[in-house]
Amino acid sequence: MDFESLSGDLHRLKDLALAEVAKAADPAALDQLQIKYLGKKGEITAVLRGIGALPPHDRPRVGAVANDIGEAVKTALAERGFELRSIVQAQRLAAEMVDVTLPGRTVPRGTLHPIPETVAAIAEVFGQFGFVVYEGPEVEDDLTNFQMLNIALDHPARDLWDTLYVDVPGHLLRTHTSPGQIRVMQSTRPPIRALLPGRCFRYEAVDASHGFEFFQVEGLMVDEGTSMADLKGLLDEFAHALFGPRRTRFRPGYYPFTEPSVAFDVECVVCGGVGCPACSKSGWMTILGAGMVHPVVLQYGGIDPELYQGFAFGMGVERISNLRHAVPDLRYYLENDLRFLEQFR
Amino acid sequence: MRVPLSWLREYVDVQLSPEQLAERLTLLGMEVQGIERWGADWRSVVVGELLTVEKHPYADRLQLTTVTVGSGEPLHIVCGAHNIAPGQRVPVALPGAVLPGDRRIERTEKMGIASEGMLCSGDELHITSDAEGILILPPATALGRDLSELYGDVVLDVDVKPNRGDALCLVGLAREVAAATSATIRWPEIAVEEAGGPVSDHLKVEVREPELCTRFVGRWVSGAKIGPSPDWAQMRLQAAGMRPVSNVVDASNYVMLELGKPTHTFNGAAVHDGTIIVRRATAGERVETLDHVERELTTDTLIIADPRGPIGIAGIMGGFDSEITNATTEIAIESAVFDPVSIRRTGHRYALRSEASLRFEKGQEFRLARIGADRVAQLTLAWAGGALSKGRVDTAPTEPPSARLAFRPARVSRLLGAEISVDEQRSLLRRVGVETEPAPSGARIQVSAAPQPLVVDPGAEQALVAVVPTWRRDLAIEADLAEEIARVRGYETTPAHLPDTLMPAYRPSPLLVREVIRATLAGAGLSEVVTHALVSPLDEARLLWPEDESEPALPASLAAQTGDEIAVTNPLSVEHSVLRRHLAASLLDVLSLNERQGRPDVAIFEIGKRYARVDGRPREWTRLAVLLTGAAEPAAWNRAARPYDLDDAKGVLELLYRRVGMPEPSYVPDPRGFPFHPGRALLARAESGGEAVAGRVAELHPDAVAAWDLRAQRVIVAEVAIAGLDVAGPMRVHVEPIPRFPEVERDLAVIVAESRSAVEVRRTIERHGGVLLRRVRLFDLYRGAPLAAGEKSLAYRLVLGARDRTLTEAEVEGAIEAARKGLQKELGAHLRT
Numbered sequence A: 001m002d003f004e005s006l007s008g009d010l011h012r013l014k015d016l017a018l019a020e021v022a023k024a025a026d027p028a029a030l031d032q033l034q035i036k037y038l039g040k041k042g043e044i045t046a047v048l049r050g051i052g053a054l055p056p057h058d059r060p061r062v063g064a065v066a067n068d069i070g071e072a073v074k075t076a077l078a079e080r081g082f083e084l085r086s087i088v089q090a091q092r093l094a095a096e097m098v099d100v101t102l103p104g105r106t107v108p109r110g111t112l113h114p115i116p117e118t119v120a121a122i123a124e125v126f127g128q129f130g131f132v133v134y135e136g137p138e139v140e141d142d143l144t145n146f147q148m149l150n151i152a153l154d155h156p157a158r159d160l161w162d163t164l165y166v167d168v169p170g171h172l173l174r175t176h177t178s179p180g181q182i183r184v185m186q187s188t189r190p191p192i193r194a195l196l197p198g199r200c201f202r203y204e205a206v207d208a209s210h211g212f213e214f215f216q217v218e219g220l221m222v223d224e225g226t227s228m229a230d231l232k233g234l235l236d237e238f239a240h241a242l243f244g245p246r247r248t249r250f251r252p253g254y255y256p257f258t259e260p261s262v263a264f265d266v267e268c269v270v271c272g273g274v275g276c277p278a279c280s281k282s283g284w285m286t287i288l289g290a291g292m293v294h295p296v297v298l299q300y301g302g303i304d305p306e307l308y309q310g311f312a313f314g315m316g317v318e319r320i321s322n323l324r325h326a327v328p329d330l331r332y333y334l335e336n337d338l339r340f341l342e343q344f345r
Numbered sequence B: 001m002r003v004p005l006s007w008l009r010e011y012v013d014v015q016l017s018p019e020q021l022a023e024r025l026t027l028l029g030m031e032v033q034g035i036e037r038w039g040a041d042w043r044s045v046v047v048g049e050l051l052t053v054e055k056h057p058y059a060d061r062l063q064l065t066t067v068t069v070g071s072g073e074p075l076h077i078v079c080g081a082h083n084i085a086p087g088q089r090v091p092v093a094l095p096g097a098v099l100p101g102d103r104r105i106e107r108t109e110k111m112g113i114a115s116e117g118m119l120c121s122g123d124e125l126h127i128t129s130d131a132e133g134i135l136i137l138p139p140a141t142a143l144g145r146d147l148s149e150l151y152g153d154v155v156l157d158v159d160v161k162p163n164r165g166d167a168l169c170l171v172g173l174a175r176e177v178a179a180a181t182s183a184t185i186r187w188p189e190i191a192v193e194e195a196g197g198p199v200s201d202h203l204k205v206e207v208r209e210p211e212l213c214t215r216f217v218g219r220w221v222s223g224a225k226i227g228p229s230p231d232w233a234q235m236r237l238q239a240a241g242m243r244p245v246s247n248v249v250d251a252s253n254y255v256m257l258e259l260g261k262p263t264h265t266f267n268g269a270a271v272h273d274g275t276i277i278v279r280r281a282t283a284g285e286r287v288e289t290l291d292h293v294e295r296e297l298t299t300d301t302l303i304i305a306d307p308r309g310p311i312g313i314a315g316i317m318g319g320f321d322s323e324i325t326n327a328t329t330e331i332a333i334e335s336a337v338f339d340p341v342s343i344r345r346t347g348h349r350y351a352l353r354s355e356a357s358l359r360f361e362k363g364q365e366f367r368l369a370r371i372g373a374d375r376v377a378q379l380t381l382a383w384a385g386g387a388l389s390k391g392r393v394d395t396a397p398t399e400p401p402s403a404r405l406a407f408r409p410a411r412v413s414r415l416l417g418a419e420i421s422v423d424e425q426r427s428l429l430r431r432v433g434v435e436t437e438p439a440p441s442g443a444r445i446q447v448s449a450a451p452q453p454l455v456v457d458p459g460a461e462q463a464l465v466a467v468v469p470t471w472r473r474d475l476a477i478e479a480d481l482a483e484e485i486a487r488v489r490g491y492e493t494t495p496a497h498l499p500d501t502l503m504p505a506y507r508p509s510p511l512l513v514r515e516v517i518r519a520t521l522a523g524a525g526l527s528e529v530v531t532h533a534l535v536s537p538l539d540e541a542r543l544l545w546p547e548d549e550s551e552p553a554l555p556a557s558l559a560a561q562t563g564d565e566i567a568v569t570n571p572l573s574v575e576h577s578v579l580r581r582h583l584a585a586s587l588l589d590v591l592s593l594n595e596r597q598g599r600p601d602v603a604i605f606e607i608g609k610r611y612a613r614v615d616g617r618p619r620e621w622t623r624l625a626v627l628l629t630g631a632a633e634p635a636a637w638n639r640a641a642r643p644y645d646l647d648d649a650k651g652v653l654e655l656l657y658r659r660v661g662m663p664e665p666s667y668v669p670d671p672r673g674f675p676f677h678p679g680r681a682l683l684a685r686a687e688s689g690g691e692a693v694a695g696r697v698a699e700l701h702p703d704a705v706a707a708w709d710l711r712a713q714r715v716i717v718a719e720v721a722i723a724g725l726d727v728a729g730p731m732r733v734h735v736e737p738i739p740r741f742p743e744v745e746r747d748l749a750v751i752v753a754e755s756r757s758a759v760e761v762r763r764t765i766e767r768h769g770g771v772l773l774r775r776v777r778l779f780d781l782y783r784g785a786p787l788a789a790g791e792k793s794l795a796y797r798l799v800l801g802a803r804d805r806t807l808t809e810a811e812v813e814g815a816i817e818a819a820r821k822g823l824q825k826e827l828g829a830h831l832r833t
Ligand SMILES: [Zn+2]
Pocket: A268, A269, A270, A271, A272, A273, A274, A275, A276, A277, A278, A279, A280, A281, A283, A284
């Protein structure tokens, strides 16, 4: 064995290896070639094993040739590997092409019912003015629902509230959220700014504009100098928040539990005040009733009407929702037809 | 209250257009809910004069007339009435005319003779109640004029509030118009000419219940002739919505509408012995009222009687036997004041509310008893003739003076939030008839009235005394005067500003937990519903939803176990007659409705209340209910639908618990059977920091689904007690430091008997795994070969770690081995490797 023959073997191996690498069709074949030529038992390695038979001065020379050839094969393997991976990836990507114009996968999304949503919208506005939410019982006692609100047993105004009674003595289904005023006053001291949302009941046949179950939001503010002007300012803000910039007006109303009492009107949301069937040609829509808390009611709440005064207001949630969403029929709310609910998605 | 403007103008001048007047009244608190053009439905009805009246040649009951309407050829009109004669002026409906009720008049032929239009009766025009004869117009009525121009009117529909009984009449509303426009009011001229002997010759009155009948004024007219009242009076009554009856009855009704004073007229001859007794009915007494209904009277009914028995129910309705008939000549007039509460209760008891009782219920001005009696007598004489006996029977002739009510102008300003000078307040009150004067020393302020009277000393504050007109019985406290001042001044003058006073203390909103749940569930694809609280008692029987577990989130005192149904005693229908004790049936109703609309995929939730009676007291709890059915993921172009199953509902529950800051719930099987699938029902519970949340998740039994007439294959229902949950509580989330040392994962496959539940296996691992075990998660469930029948394999991934070091292999092995041994010992498990 001499340097020339060994070197010649290595060069032949190199040519052979490069030719095979160039022909390799996939990464697995490259792996085989790697082992075949460069592995521990590989052919180049085997050639180098013969290096011991050479005279000592030739050994480094052969080592250098072998290294060069080994590097050349490695490089060829790497280059061919990169080439092959690019081809494979390009083929895969080509195979993965989709029709991007197909519709997307629907993300499930439920809807929120307009009644609690409207309550939340109302609470949000008054919350900004420091009104905190309380809740009272729906099965209420007669005393709190009527008598403590200055509606005695034989008060002619009782006709305003057709009542559903229950088989619990002295109790009824609350006809309004107003009894909450009494409960708040009895449980807390002024300054009071309270909001009382909830379900109410009346003996009323069901049609497009009536129902025996409905929702109200009551407001109550009591302090030393809380006045009608405060009520007016606050309700203006509320109307603007929910219905946009519109004219508003107070007109005298009547409730046994407020004195003075007012009705709060906003410019018709349909015609803008010109007059249309929706507003009975008046140009106005009444959105709530309000007034200064009657001294008798303050007293039942344990508050001295000489020291404190305040206002209360009450509104129908469905009424507010109807005006905001143009809901044509009150029955939609408790029927829960998905074709209605899904419009609020 | 219907207010014909032509009638109103008798008492006050109105310069405004009807629309302007309506707005002014509305802004004064007398809401005008409608403006009706009275006579707008007479089209092409004109004034004509009869030229000739002859018998119809072929029909005895018809007449042939020729009529001129002032221009053109005379018209030939066939007419069925017999009160007509040449020279009379009459309403003529020309061909093409339209009468009330959309009745169209065309050229016709009657028994062979052409008729070019129609002569109209008062009834056909809805002017009077006379349907027999043609309406004969005054001789001077302008020929050819459109009838609606002559007799048309504008009628305002005014909503008079219950506290303003004084305004339920034309004079009362004229006062309001006067207040709004600063016009002066004209009180009707009431003067009677008396003739004949004293009234006591005919009429004696005995009031046995002076508390219930505080005043009774009687008058007597002899020799009256019953007939129709004048056409103008009938027109006014008609326009005001009242049917004319006869001159004497119309006089009574006219006075009620004019003055707000209900009166009653009796056939004097039918009042036995001329004696009227006002008393309570005795047991078993009966009376036939004017509506021909024989009524048995209860002993708390106040009646008008003669010595033989009842002749009317006081303030509500007269008796049939003493009714005014065409033969009546003697008229007894009753003008009384009754106790409003008594009238109201009586009206409810007999389901009889009349225009009269409506006014009595609101209370009556005391002096009107006298004035009303005189006015009815005056109109009776004018319309029916006869002679009025001298004087009145009057059981309480002393009329109380005007009430005097002290008030503080500064308090009025404070209440309204507007500085209104004392002078302005006085002049505003004067416009509603309230005169003011300086308060005498010692005057007391009525801050609040019955049932919580509060009278205070004005101290150093300036006070005035208001002299309240006798008709304003609603003005009783200082705040009432503030309202008068505010409404006459106009609320548009009240300033508007935002409150600048102290804010209340913070209070967490009870809506917050619901907002969190709503947002979470909507985000998870469920739609929110709001259903009736009142349900059918049949729903409970049909579904047999089990008695609810307690509400552990609540304090023990509120967390009742069970409770009875609360029922409505006067329900509108049986479908809505009890308060629901659970929400599931309500959601099934929603599913049913949507199935019928072709919507079988339903995922809904409701946050609502359930109700029960506990220890005799009503209780309410807020709950969450969920219903899932149909496709969880609807079929799409590239995949099949995936139906909802129990795990979806459990997943919703777990999401919810996480969201409200509770640990993952543990499940206990509920094998009760109906209404649940016996193998697919569970109770869920989680506890944290003294709070607990309990819930139930179940697939409905197929029979329950069938009982609801549902087409759905599987219906999953969940109910969770959320009352008392506090998501706003401070420091809900405690952050664990992120581990600095790597965690180690080990898988453990546990083979156990089928009867062992997953939660048992998991708990056992947790219990024995030691402090290094951080998390356990089930990742595989396997049954079948090579496992024996009745066995299953549960594969768990255990995550271990320590805060201060990387675990050694020995530590990890130790923990796993401990878990393994625990499983073997406690559950008889063996482990797959
Ligand atoms: Zn409008």
